[in-house]
Amino acid sequence: MLLTNLEIVPGKRITKHLGLVQGSSVRAKHVGRDIMASLKNIFGGELKGYTELLQESREEAINRMQAQAEKVGANAILNVRFSTSSIAQGAAELFAYGTAVVLE
Amino acid sequence: MEYTNPKIPEGINTTTEHPLKEFFILTAGVLALIAIVVFMLGLAAQTIARKIPFQMELELAKNYQVEPSSNPEIQKYLQKLADRLATAQGLSKTLKTDSPVTVHFYEDNIINAFATLGGNIIFYRGMLEKLPSENALALVMSHEIAHIKLRHPIMALGRGVVIGLAVSAITGASGQGLTDQILGDAGLLTMLKFGRDQEQEADKTGLAAVAKIYGHINGTTDLFEMFNELPGGNQQLPQFLSSHPQNENRIKFIRQYSIDNNLATRGKILPMPKLIRKYLESTSTPTPAPAPKEKIKN
Amino acid sequence: MVDLIVLLVLLALGYGFGRYAEKTHYRSIIKREKLLRKIPAIASKFPPMYRNPPETILVTGGIVISVDYFKRFVASLRNIIGGRITSYESLLDRARREAILRMKEQARDQGGSMVFNVKIETASISKGRKNTIGSVEVFAYGTALLIKSN
Numbered sequence: 377m378l379l380t381n382l383e384i385v386p387g388k389r390i391t392k393h394l395g396l397v398q399g400s401s402v403r404a405k406h407v408g409r410d411i412m413a414s415l416k417n418i419f420g421g422e423l424k425g426y427t428e429l430l431q432e433s434r435e436e437a438i439n440r441m442q443a444q445a446e447k448v449g450a451n452a453i454l455n456v457r458f459s460t461s462s463i464a465q466g467a468a469e470l471f472a473y474g475t476a477v478v479l480e
Numbered sequence: 481m482e483y484t485n486p487k488i489p490e491g492i493n494t495t496t497e498h499p500l501k502e503f504f505i506l507t508a509g510v511l512a513l514i515a516i517v518v519f520m521l522g523l524a525a526q527t528i529a530r531k532i533p534f535q536m537e538l539e540l541a542k543n544y545q546v547e548p549s550s551n552p553e554i555q556k557y558l559q560k561l562a563d564r565l566a567t568a569q570g571l572s573k574t575l576k577t578d579s580p581v582t583v584h585f586y587e588d589n590i591i592n593a594f595a596t597l598g599g600n601i602i603f604y605r606g607m608l609e610k611l612p613s614e615n616a617l618a619l620v621m622s623h624e625i626a627h628i629k630l631r632h633p634i635m636a637l638g639r640g641v642v643i644g645l646a647v648s649a650i651t652g653a654s655g656q657g658l659t660d661q662i663l664g665d666a667g668l669l670t671m672l673k674f675g676r677d678q679e680q681e682a683d684k685t686g687l688a689a690v691a692k693i694y695g696h697i698n699g700t701t702d703l704f705e706m707f708n709e710l711p712g713g714n715q716q717l718p719q720f721l722s723s724h725p726q727n728e729n730r731i732k733f734i735r736q737y738s739i740d741n742n743l744a745t746r747g748k749i750l751p752m753p754k755l756i757r758k759y760l761e762s763t764s765t766p767t768p769a770p771a772p773k774e775k776i777k778n
Numbered sequence: 779m780v781d782l783i784v785l786l787v788l789l790a791l792g793y794g795f796g797r798y799a800e801k802t803h804y805r806s807i808i809k810r811e812k813l814l815r816k817i818p819a820i821a822s823k824f825p826p827m828y829r830n831p832p833e834t835i836l837v838t839g840g841i842v843i844s845v846d847y848f849k850r851f852v853a854s855l856r857n858i859i860g861g862r863i864t865s866y867e868s869l870l871d872r873a874r875r876e877a878i879l880r881m882k883e884q885a886r887d888q889g890g891s892m893v894f895n896v897k898i899e900t901a902s903i904s905k906g907r908k909n910t911i912g913s914v915e916v917f918a919y920g921t922a923l924l925i926k927s928n
Binding site for chain 1: 788791792795796799800803823824825827828830831832834835836838840841842843844845846847849850869876894895897899901902903913915917919920921923
């Protein structure tokens with residue numbers, strides 16, 4: 377599966393557009409990490425635990441998006457976009473979406 | 481076509497100014513702002529509150545019913561003294577009562593006396609016990625009557641309501657718990673200034689009335705000297721943290737005021753009336769000294 | 779009084795650690811930016827035409843960064859008066875540049891020679907606790923071109 381956030385793929389022709397595919401993952405923060413994070417809120421700096429957590433969740437969102445694309449018979453997703461939103465205190469949604477296409 | 485990422489100079493999206501500079505300017509600015517706003521609001525509120533007719537204040541005070549005094553004899557004596565002082569201050573009778581002020585006496589060992597809404601004065605046994613002479617008692621009473629004459633209780637109420645609102649508005653402003661609390665405290669400290677000014681006014685008016693009745697003001701400052709001798713009395717908070725001026729400053733102020741107004745400082749100091757001395761002896765506890773002292777600390 | 783002491787201690791800690799962290803972070807950012815300048819990040823949507831079309835892969839870089847107590851205090855005072863919150867500006871600047879660097883590092887590790895259609899996204903992840911910015915996530919992504927030397 378080819379993922380790109382370009383609208384074209386250099387040197388390849390799109391034969392079929394299969395519409396929007398999306399993947400999302402809602403994650404709550406871990407209590408232990410929360411305690412570390414609240415300490416970090418005094419000193420400042422990178423919250424490594426959260427960086428990893430969000431990275432994992434985003435990968436999950438991408439995987440789900442890919443699963444959708446596979447189900448509709450696509451072999452590439454173009455114009456991939458990400459968005460993050462905190463839907464409640466301590467929980468965040470990671471969302472990925474793009475256009476599923478068939479490349480020649 | 482060529483694609484490159486040339487170096488972009490620093491300091492375009494950020495500032496190179498030292499963060500502490502902004503910190504100090506902001507802290508000073510916000511504290512000054514709060515002090516000014518609270519002061520102006522307090523001034524406006526008490527000016528308006530002062531215009532409320534006394535009759536309306538009596539209506540308000542109905543909600544704060546005070547218990548009947550526990551010793552009618554002492555109460556009667558204090559009321560008589562209060563009436564004399566009130567007349568000397570030029571207070572006239574109200575429609576509700578025979579006297580412009582109503583004294584309530586409680587047999588508690590709290591060392592305090594205060595004036596409250598509706599011309600009520602609360603006097604505690606603890607205070608009576610500490611007073612060395614009738615002259616000192618007269619000044620305390622006269623001071624509280626002056627509060628009523630100058631409409632201080634209703635002014636404090638108006639101020640309290642408005643400043644309370646302002647402080648709670650400030651506390652939501654920054655959106656951070658501890659900061660809000662500190663800012664709120666800064667607002668309340670500003671409010672104390674009004675209290676200190678009123679105490680001084682009441683000292684002035686009260687003192688003039690005492691001089692009028694007794695012909696001199698000798699023995700009146702004994703009261704504050706007595707306060708200083710109480711445990712912890714001479715280690716007071718700094719004045720800006722306190723609701724009353726410091727005792728030494730009050731003594732100094734009274735001396736200065738008596739010189740400026742040609743009040744006689746020499747004269748006979750009257751002892752406490754027999755009635756009160758007898759009452760105090762009959763009700764004193766076996767270990768009178770340490771017990772009330774502990775009470776003040778708490 | 780106790781409040782005041784707690785506040786001052788927190789401020790001093792935040793200032794000391796925060797300022798040290800910021801300085802070292804900027805030093806590292808500037809050093810790595812210099813190293814990765816050979817992989818340009820371009821915000822344009824359309825890559826150039828090549829005779830041998832390059833392979834493309836999606837590359838990402840993310841960071842969650844937290845603001846220190848001192849900066850938050852200054853910002854909370856700013857909230858009352860209004861104006862430029864300089865203490866947060868440097869924080870977001872650091873986070874964005876770090877996210878782009880991580881994206882570029884991923885592109886380098888995969889053998890990419892430039893990154894196209896770079897998008898940067900910022901999200902506050904501890905919203906809900908009054909109106910403060912607690913921690914901020916910055917996420918950068920783009921398409922890396924794996925150009926074969928022809």
